[in-house]
Amino acid sequence: MSVAIQTNSPYPVPLKENGLLETYKENNPTHAIPQKTLDLEVAALRKKIESIPGFNPHVKFDPKKHIVFKEEYWSPKVTPQYTLDDLKITKTHVPPLSDFGAAFPFPLISEEAVNIMLWEGLQPHVLEKWARLPNLATGANRLDFHIGGYAKTEAPFSWAFFRSPELSEIVSKFCGFKARPLYNSEVCNLNVSLATEDPEIADTYPKTKEEIDAILAKQDAGDGDAIPSTLGLHYDSCSLALVIMMDLPTEAVGGQTTIVTGDEKSRRVPEPTIGSATLIQGRVLKHLASKPVTNHNRITCVAGMAIAPPILDNTALTSTKPSVLSRARYNTFYSDWTTYRFENLELRLKYLREKLAKKYEDGEEFNQEEVICWCTEMEEYMHKTWDEMEAVHNPPYPAKIFSTSYDELN
Numbered sequence: 116m117s118v119a120i121q122t123n124s125p126y127p128v129p130l131k132e133n134g135l136l137e138t139y140k141e142n143n144p145t146h147a148i149p150q151k152t153l154d155l156e157v158a159a160l161r162k163k164i165e166s167i168p169g170f171n172p173h174v175k176f177d178p179k180k181h182i183v184f185k186e187e188y189w190s191p192k193v194t195p196q197y198t199l200d201d202l203k204i205t206k207t208h209v210p211p212l213s214d215f216g217a218a219f220p221f222p223l224i225s226e227e228a229v230n231i232m233l234w235e236g237l238q239p240h241v242l243e244k245w246a247r248l249p250n251l252a253t254g255a256n257r258l259d260f261h262i263g264g265y266a267k268t269e270a271p272f273s274w275a276f277f278r279s280p281e282l283s284e285i286v287s288k289f290c291g292f293k294a295r296p297l298y299n300s301e302v303c304n305l306n307v308s309l310a311t312e313d314p315e316i317a318d319t320y321p322k323t324k325e326e327i328d329a330i331l332a333k334q335d336a337g338d339g340d341a342i343p344s345t346l347g348l349h350y351d352s353c354s355l356a357l358v359i360m361m362d363l364p365t366e367a368v369g370g371q372t373t374i375v376t377g378d379e380k381s382r383r384v385p386e387p388t389i390g391s392a393t394l395i396q397g398r399v400l401k402h403l404a405s406k407p408v409t410n411h412n413r414i415t416c417v418a419g420m421a422i423a424p425p426i427l428d429n430t431a432l433t434s435t436k437p438s439v440l441s442r443a444r445y446n447t448f449y450s451d452w453t454t455y456r457f458e459n460l461e462l463r464l465k466y467l468r469e470k471l472a473k474k475y476e477d478g479e480e481f482n483q484e485e486v487i488c489w490c491t492e493m494e495e496y497m498h499k500t501w502d503e504m505e506a507v508h509n510p511p512y513p514a515k516i517f518s519t520s521y522d523e524l525n
């Protein structure tokens with residue numbers, strides 16, 4: 116028996132004129148990576164990785180060998196770190212999980228790990244199924260695309276790395292709460308901007324230092340949405356974003372993550388070197404990832420992280436659902452998402468049930484107010500699991516909240 120859904124949304128279906136992808140159920144075939152890109156730039160990059168002496172893509176992930184993080188990197192003296200307060204952010208659109216704002220680049224994985232992870236994501240069958248040109252991007256072309264959702268089934272090394280307790284521990288100590296990676300569709304996302312091998316297009320990039328500086332200065336002075344990027348100004352749908360640099364030649368200029376601080380100014384996060392990472396509380400920090408100003412590759416691997424159960428996470432569907440994010444495959448994405456949310460709720464319920472039993476055994480008086488709070492929180496969590504699904508609500512994208520100043524937030 117099917118149940119009719121009652122919805123009062125002014126946006127019952129995703130519409131192209133609202134910035135949404137109408138073919139989300141067919142996995143957005145219009146945004147597949149052009150053959151020219153696959154044959155030219157991607158094939159060249161894969162070949163470059165395969166020709167590295169001693170390269171073996173079948174090496175098993177070994178945290179002792181492939182994670183190069185050292186204890187001293189947690190120190191603010193070694194890794195610059197910013198609280199929300201340091202970034203002048205006092206108002207947020209959802210409650211922050213801690214005062215952690217951002218950690219600037221710290222070494223995380225070895226060169227071998229970078230190469231294997233890149234190789235796994237750049238396989239032709241992976242690209243065909245799991246890579247798409249971005250939906251809305253400023254100044255993007257056939258060389259800018261996203262790959263994601265493939266880790267669990269296609270990339271054993273990457274999957275083992277992102278699921279490793281060692282990685283969760285590194286992130287947890289930075290952000291001040293117990294963190295863990297999100298579900299498959301949101302843990303191993305390659306954001307790719309490739310240099311063109313096309314001489315005609317290559318000619319349009321700035322060459323001299325003066326030309327490059329002029330473009331950077333213009334970007335810094337202007338509005339964030341005008342900066343060329345594959346993802347405009349936004350809040351993340353995940354609580355924390357761990358961004359690992361996978362490819363960026365030393366001569367590349369521009370292309371950093373830019374954070375909008377509480378006084379609505381842009382602050383560029385220094386670019387990590389290959390194998391290094393940055394971490395931000397992206398759910399509450401407005402930011403964007405810009406493209407390099409020069410004709411160079413920039414590939415990052417992003418993992419969404421969230422608070423670990425039995426605390427309920429504050430993740431959302433806003434920027435990750437298939438009608439917004441072209442690479443998200445309908446069936447895989449929603450299976451990943453709902454399983455993740457249901458599991459968290461199960462763990463929360465189990466935790467609260469055991470807490471109740473313990474209180475009774477200890478002879479404590481039953482606390483109705485407390486139980487009502489628990490139930491309300493779980494009801495809200497359940498509601499947030501479906502309230503942005505395409506079946507019920509498809510407001511214009513980019514979301515209004517992305518262009519709202521911090522000051523205007525309640």
Ligand SMILES: [Fe+2]
Nearest residue numbers: 350351356397
């Ligand atoms: Fe982001």
